[in-house]
Amino acid sequence: MGSPKMAAIIVVAALLMLSPSQAQLSPFFYATTCPQLPFLVLNVVAQALETDDRAAAKLIRLHFHDCFVNGCDGSILLVDVPGVIDSELNGPPNEGIQGMDIVDNIKATVESACPGVVSCADILAISSQISVFLSGGPIWVVPMGRKDSRIANRTGTSNLPGPSETLVGLKRKFRDQGLDSTDLVALSGAHTFGKSRCMFFSDRLDNFNQTGRPDPTLDPIYREQLRTVCATQQTQQPRANFDPVTPTRFDKAYYNNLVSLRGLLQSDQELFSTPRADTTAIVRNFAANERAFFKQFVKSMIKMGNLKPPPGIASEVRLDCKRVNPVRAYDVM
Numbered sequence: 102m103g104s105p106k107m108a109a110i111i112v113v114a115a116l117l118m119l120s121p122s123q124a125q126l127s128p129f130f131y132a133t134t135c136p137q138l139p140f141l142v143l144n145v146v147a148q149a150l151e152t153d154d155r156a157a158a159k160l161i162r163l164h165f166h167d168c169f170v171n172g173c174d175g176s177i178l179l180v181d182v183p184g185v186i187d188s189e190l191n192g193p194p195n196e197g198i199q200g201m202d203i204v205d206n207i208k209a210t211v212e213s214a215c216p217g218v219v220s221c222a223d224i225l226a227i228s229s230q231i232s233v234f235l236s237g238g239p240i241w242v243v244p245m246g247r248k249d250s251r252i253a254n255r256t257g258t259s260n261l262p263g264p265s266e267t268l269v270g271l272k273r274k275f276r277d278q279g280l281d282s283t284d285l286v287a288l289s290g291a292h293t294f295g296k297s298r299c300m301f302f303s304d305r306l307d308n309f310n311q312t313g314r315p316d317p318t319l320d321p322i323y324r325e326q327l328r329t330v331c332a333t334q335q336t337q338q339p340r341a342n343f344d345p346v347t348p349t350r351f352d353k354a355y356y357n358n359l360v361s362l363r364g365l366l367q368s369d370q371e372l373f374s375t376p377r378a379d380t381t382a383i384v385r386n387f388a389a390n391e392r393a394f395f396k397q398f399v400k401s402m403i404k405m406g407n408l409k410p411p412p413g414i415a416s417e418v419r420l421d422c423k424r425v426n427p428v429r430a431y432d433v434m
């Protein structure tokens with residue numbers, strides 16, 4: 102009683118009782134089980150970028166949409182199984198989301214090198230880092246050790262913000278996840294690459310908010326460029342680059358665009374143009390200082406990547422990111 106030895110036993114016992122999701126994520130999580138993981142992912146993402154210049158954008162968006170629904174647990178990747186899995190991919194905010202094929206390629210490569218070890222949730226997290234890095238953005242060490250859930254939460258996709266959301270709504274949805282105004286502005290900086298379908302901003306071009314006029318916070322020259330892009334007949338739905346200046350580079354141009362009223366979505370421009378908003382000064386700071394943006398982006402990505410599933414959800418390292426494992430051998434988070 103009270104001896105150092107007894108104290109040590111209690112500490113060890115307490116550590117053993119930690120369930121996987123309560124355990125802290127660690128950059129060394131795969132240091133012995135899959136030390137080559139970053140290189141495997143780097144190869145597949147670099148290869149994907151050769152034929153698809155939106156590959157990086159698609160991957161980081163998947164990670165964001167994963168983390169905002171029941172935490173970062175790979176739940177977004179589960180496909181529909183009637184009566185069993187109500188896929189998040191059928192939730193309106195995930196309509197038309199892309200990049201799952203790239204995730205499958207990464208997973209296949211990782212499985213052949215380190216079978217049954219690396220979760221799909223971790224693959225999304227590290228793929229996002231490598232996507233940002235390969236696009237000219239910062240490099241950081243990603244905390245790892247997430248598990249994949251055995252359930253999806255389609256109704257939970259209403260946690261995701263929409264393109265016509267006002268700043269109040271954006272802030273609330275981020276605050277619900279423990280993310281503040283600075284995180285909101287920094288993470289929105291991911292709209293420095295990738296594209297949006299015209300249907301998400303076309304209301305801003307003509308009849309904004311039922312006013313019969315364009316969005317007054319949209320630069321008229323940019324507006325005409327967008328009109329041209331969206332009028333082009335294509336086999337697929339027309340899309341516009343989020344960043345007209347450096348569409349595939351991860352840089353601070355997104356913020357300079359906002360300052361010159363060239364944000365693509367209403368939700369982007371709100372960050373700068375909402376009167377008396379605390380976010381305006383943050384946008385100006387990042388527009389002036391790429392190092393400040395990169396530094397905060399890394400912090401906010403780690404914070405978002407730490408979002409945990411609710412307690413009690415069955416978890417595992419999924420072998421196929423699209424489906425739960427057949428064998429019911431899993432832990433409870």
Ligand code: HEM
Nearest residue numbers: 155158162165262263264288289291295296297298301368
């Ligand atoms: C702040 C609220 C946000 C809203 C309202 C929003 C909304 C959207 C919308 C409507 C699209 C276009 C989807 C399509 O055309 O199918 C999009 C694309 C994208 N989003 Fe967001 N987003 C937000 C935050 C984020 C965050 C936090 C990230 C990542 C950290 C992110 C990363 C991306 C990327 C990279 C794309 C382009 C994907 C592609 O080219 O396929 N977004 N977003």
Ligand SMILES: *[C@@H]1O[C@H](CO)[C@@H](O)[C@H](O)[C@H]1NC(C)=O
Nearest residue numbers: 170171254256257258260411
């Ligand atoms: C689904 O997500 C919602 C919103 O975050 C949450 O309230 C609910 O508890 C979740 N359901 C499950 C089964 O995890």
Ligand SMILES: *[C@@H]1O[C@H](CO)[C@@H](O)[C@H](O)[C@H]1NC(C)=O
Nearest residue numbers: 265266267309310311367371
């Ligand atoms: C849209 O119009 C409503 C009603 O006139 C107004 O309350 C709201 O602030 C407007 N939203 C934007 C983003 O201008």
